[in-house]
Amino acid sequence: MRRPAFLVAGGDLRQLYTARALLPEGSVSVLGFDENVNLPEGLERLDSMELSGKRADYLVLPMPVTEDGVLVHAPFARHSIPVAGLPGLVKADGAVFGGRIHPAVRKVFDGGAAVVDYYQREELSVLNAVPTAEGAIQIAMEELATTIYGQNVLVTGFGRISKVLVRILTAMGAHVTVTARKYQDLAWAEISGCRAVHISRLEETLPGYDLVFNTVPAVLLDEARLWKLRSDALIIDLASKPGGVDFDTASRLGRKTVWALSLPGKVAPITAGDMIACTIRNILKERSFADD
Amino acid sequence: MRRPAFLVAGGDLRQLYTARALLPEGSVSVLGFDENVNLPEGLERLDSMELSGKRADYLVLPMPVTEDGVLVHAPFARHSIPVAGLPGLVKADGAVFGGRIHPAVRKVFDGGAAVVDYYQREELSVLNAVPTAEGAIQIAMEELATTIYGQNVLVTGFGRISKVLVRILTAMGAHVTVTARKYQDLAWAEISGCRAVHISRLEETLPGYDLVFNTVPAVLLDEARLWKLRSDALIIDLASKPGGVDFDTASRLGRKTVWALSLPGKVAPITAGDMIACTIRNILKERSFADD
Amino acid sequence: MRRPAFLVAGGDLRQLYTARALLPEGSVSVLGFDENVNLPEGLERLDSMELSGKRADYLVLPMPVTEDGVLVHAPFARHSIPVAGLPGLVKADGAVFGGRIHPAVRKVFDGGAAVVDYYQREELSVLNAVPTAEGAIQIAMEELATTIYGQNVLVTGFGRISKVLVRILTAMGAHVTVTARKYQDLAWAEISGCRAVHISRLEETLPGYDLVFNTVPAVLLDEARLWKLRSDALIIDLASKPGGVDFDTASRLGRKTVWALSLPGKVAPITAGDMIACTIRNILKERSFADD
Amino acid sequence: MRRPAFLVAGGDLRQLYTARALLPEGSVSVLGFDENVNLPEGLERLDSMELSGKRADYLVLPMPVTEDGVLVHAPFARHSIPVAGLPGLVKADGAVFGGRIHPAVRKVFDGGAAVVDYYQREELSVLNAVPTAEGAIQIAMEELATTIYGQNVLVTGFGRISKVLVRILTAMGAHVTVTARKYQDLAWAEISGCRAVHISRLEETLPGYDLVFNTVPAVLLDEARLWKLRSDALIIDLASKPGGVDFDTASRLGRKTVWALSLPGKVAPITAGDMIACTIRNILKERSFADD
Missing domain, CATH: 3.40.50.720 (NAD(P)-binding Rossmann-like Domain)
Structure with a gap:
């Protein structure tokens, strides 16, 4: 041939x-x-x-x-x-x-x-979740003066990137909470070793997180929710435009935010x-x- | 109220x-x-x-x-x-x-x-995958004179039950191969720590397995494939009717097969x-x- | 040659x-x-x-x-x-x-x-921990009308068997607590994804467990502690003679206990x-x- | 009080x-x-x-x-x-x-x-293994133009740091080989999901690695072994002085080496x-x- x-x-x-x-x-x-x-x-x-x-x-x-x-x-x-x-x-x-x-x-x-x-192609999206998740964790490691181990981490959404993120974070010893809207996503999150919180009850848990990974391309972290996060919490936004964070408010409130796009080609x-x-x-x- | x-x-x-x-x-x-x-x-x-x-x-x-x-x-x-x-x-x-x-x-x-x-409800199907997977592993433990640790295990399909099965099997130290038709399922299987083999190339790998879990409701293990399995391999079929195994041939060839249905309510x-x-x-x- | x-x-x-x-x-x-x-x-x-x-x-x-x-x-x-x-x-x-x-x-x-x-030989003791841990989990699966997933499990001691047990149990989605006397064992237990409780503070946590695996060859579960366990908790004792449970009291109080010895050769x-x-x-x- | x-x-x-x-x-x-x-x-x-x-x-x-x-x-x-x-x-x-x-x-x-x-105190050494392992992985992420996922990684020794490293690396999807002298360490490495190679047979496997973490405080990677590593392999040495790499030869052969000491306080x-x-x-x- x-x-x-x-x-x-x-x-x-x-x-x-x-x-x-x-x-x-x-x-x-x-x-x-x-x-x-x-x-x-x-x-x-x-x-x-x-x-x-x-x-x-x-x-x-x-x-x-x-x-x-x-x-x-x-x-x-x-x-x-x-x-x-x-x-x-x-x-x-x-x-x-x-x-x-x-x-x-x-x-x-x-x-x-x-x-x-x-x-x-669906398999490329799946595969790309791996360098994205690794890149996100690299950023967290570089930004934090703590280990990932022992941190209280929130992951929003439970799509491809979240699934890979959670796999690594739990192995590293982080305490991971997943928030999502669909009950089936919450069921998977629990099976994956996380705590699951329905999006309708997210607010009350916000003060507890050290680190937030957003994967949802909608402004989930709006002003009201940013207020509830601790001032020293780190937010890493992996969502494509417009992103999942009200960046202006985050900046005004002093909530440290990294908007990390196109990680696979970079890291x-x-x-x-x-x-x-x-x-x-x-x-x-x-x-x-x-x-x- | x-x-x-x-x-x-x-x-x-x-x-x-x-x-x-x-x-x-x-x-x-x-x-x-x-x-x-x-x-x-x-x-x-x-x-x-x-x-x-x-x-x-x-x-x-x-x-x-x-x-x-x-x-x-x-x-x-x-x-x-x-x-x-x-x-x-x-x-x-x-x-x-x-x-x-x-x-x-x-x-x-x-x-x-x-x-x-x-x-x-999708979340019930997800949750039910847990007792199904645990029940399947219990059967394997009871039937095998070996540990799960160290065994070469084939899992067919990569739906809900397979995902939970694979999580437990890899933690137990089995060497797990997943076969599926969709490349995205194979990508997930690899990310989950398994070897992935496209269904079109399954045949050549069959003599290597000690244990097979079938989750696909189609007769994937037909006569030709049953012949290629080792005579002491154990097959556990989790697929609903008509099951995924040509049971008559399996019985004739002496391939030990357990058809395990409705595990959640039983185990x-x-x-x-x-x-x-x-x-x-x-x-x-x-x-x-x-x-x- | x-x-x-x-x-x-x-x-x-x-x-x-x-x-x-x-x-x-x-x-x-x-x-x-x-x-x-x-x-x-x-x-x-x-x-x-x-x-x-x-x-x-x-x-x-x-x-x-x-x-x-x-x-x-x-x-x-x-x-x-x-x-x-x-x-x-x-x-x-x-x-x-x-x-x-x-x-x-x-x-x-x-x-x-x-x-x-x-x-x-130390390596045989390490290797034997694998069939022992699998056998112990098989017994738990057979005795319990629940999944391992979601159960609150206590493991006493953090030697070879406990380390393998904990690896499987956490992957299965159990919530595992380890109790031990040495702080370094507790540190390892936490790194392995468990909650760690010093033996001096075990009592107060006892009512919370569904399942107990004992690996310590000393009567850790004496009358006072057996009283504190829930009546439907299952105890699996893996310790060699004299075992780690006051079996007479356990029997009198109706605490279900399985003393599982020499598992590798059996399972x-x-x-x-x-x-x-x-x-x-x-x-x-x-x-x-x-x-x- | x-x-x-x-x-x-x-x-x-x-x-x-x-x-x-x-x-x-x-x-x-x-x-x-x-x-x-x-x-x-x-x-x-x-x-x-x-x-x-x-x-x-x-x-x-x-x-x-x-x-x-x-x-x-x-x-x-x-x-x-x-x-x-x-x-x-x-x-x-x-x-x-x-x-x-x-x-x-x-x-x-x-x-x-x-x-x-x-x-x-033994527990502090155990706990310190966590930031050391995370720091080592951060360095690898920063130095490599690949993901950790899918890489062939060698870890020398199987003490505290190696145990934590291996836990994270396998969850990330690296293919990890551990080399050590004691058979019990090799047994643990296999139970932890790694390939184990006795130190006496390390040489033949050296050309296969993309990434090497050394934890042994003895010059394990001497000139003969450095020659066998691929020219693009990355070596991260975590051993205290004198380190585990013949740095002069590594430099002469162009083997990229990072000697990472005192990571906990730094990262x-x-x-x-x-x-x-x-x-x-x-x-x-x-x-x-x-x-x-």
């Missing part, structure tokens, strides 16, 4: 690690990393979009692919990579992988190569790249099953 | 423990337990369906409520409890709780008391009763929120 | 599994298992102490080797195995392994083969045999290092 | 937290913290060794008490605290607590107040202070038992 050709175009360090992790699957070239960037062994560097006739089987784009729909996000590139030129990089019967794919990208491939958003780019590669491998396997 | 009156009608020991666990919520009577059955303290025994004019606010029925749609399941009752007579036991503006509710039951309450199936009736009561409490809380 | 010859003489099923687990190390014969006992594949059965001139390099005796100093403990033997005849079974420069070795056994080998008590003879074999292998490795 | 008077003299932030944590036990003054240092509420600052006649019941000194035997270690003091003056601070029938107590200190109290070294001074206070409380309790 012929080994397929991958082209990883644009992105930051994480994409280089994605590229490296794809090496067992085929040949891998990278575009958008100028000569000052050291490449992992085995990767071929392309200097421009001129492929001299050889198109890739699979084009791997970053997450997000593009902010403006015009240029691919490529912070390490000497020459910009226009979205309009992408179809010239990949075979018409090939496939394009990207994260949070802009409509303009889908449009240029209309009728050509299949376009798949790896960011919408563990190698792992984050591996996880994208793993997801792409899964997609390819499913496509080959479908072909059978 | 007036304390509500509960009436627990029919069912086995588990329902008596449900009744006991409801005592903090109001007065609790039980119907369908003859005088040879010792009642937990605080419960009032009713001998017949004649309530002398006092109807309950909440009627609690067993799981399943009835097999035939005519008589309530009441193995400890001296006198049978006809479904047709149930509306006389509860106020028209009250509520009826039951598990796997037969259409005939819904029909007699048509236009009267609200009928709620606690078995369809831990007190806990199982508590969990039903806890779910009923949650339903009542939600109804009171809705009233606000 | 010549493969050594092992002779496993006497003992119960556990010794057969020890014999089987030694097969990768050399040839293994067994003595004291009559023809009604099925032997694991690969073992050679000797019918009498007549070895026709071939003595073993290593003689493996059971635990305990003998009760009376005259006959080897051999419940499955047709013909008794006198201690006095043991030296004829093993080379004079060989080695004899046994558990809790009676002085009479040491005496007959005086000046001949080296005699090593595997029961005095997991295969594992218990493997562990003895593993310890013998370690001893042989150390002897070969010493020879270098 | 009269509340005793504590005097905390010298030391860094950790001693201030020790002082704060002693407040429930009595009145607490501090000496050796000039006015630029904010004191936790409830503490009284003494400006000089002139106590105007009021001597403390208990004098609490830092760890180490003194480097040179002449002056107490007091980095935040405006005026030095001579060892020779210490007896004037505490009643002759009182007690002096310090860590790693210099002979000169014992000498000045000869015939006077009892001198107790809290650093020799978690509050917890470290609490733990000293907890140990002092235990000592006082034992003294009161002894008095009974």
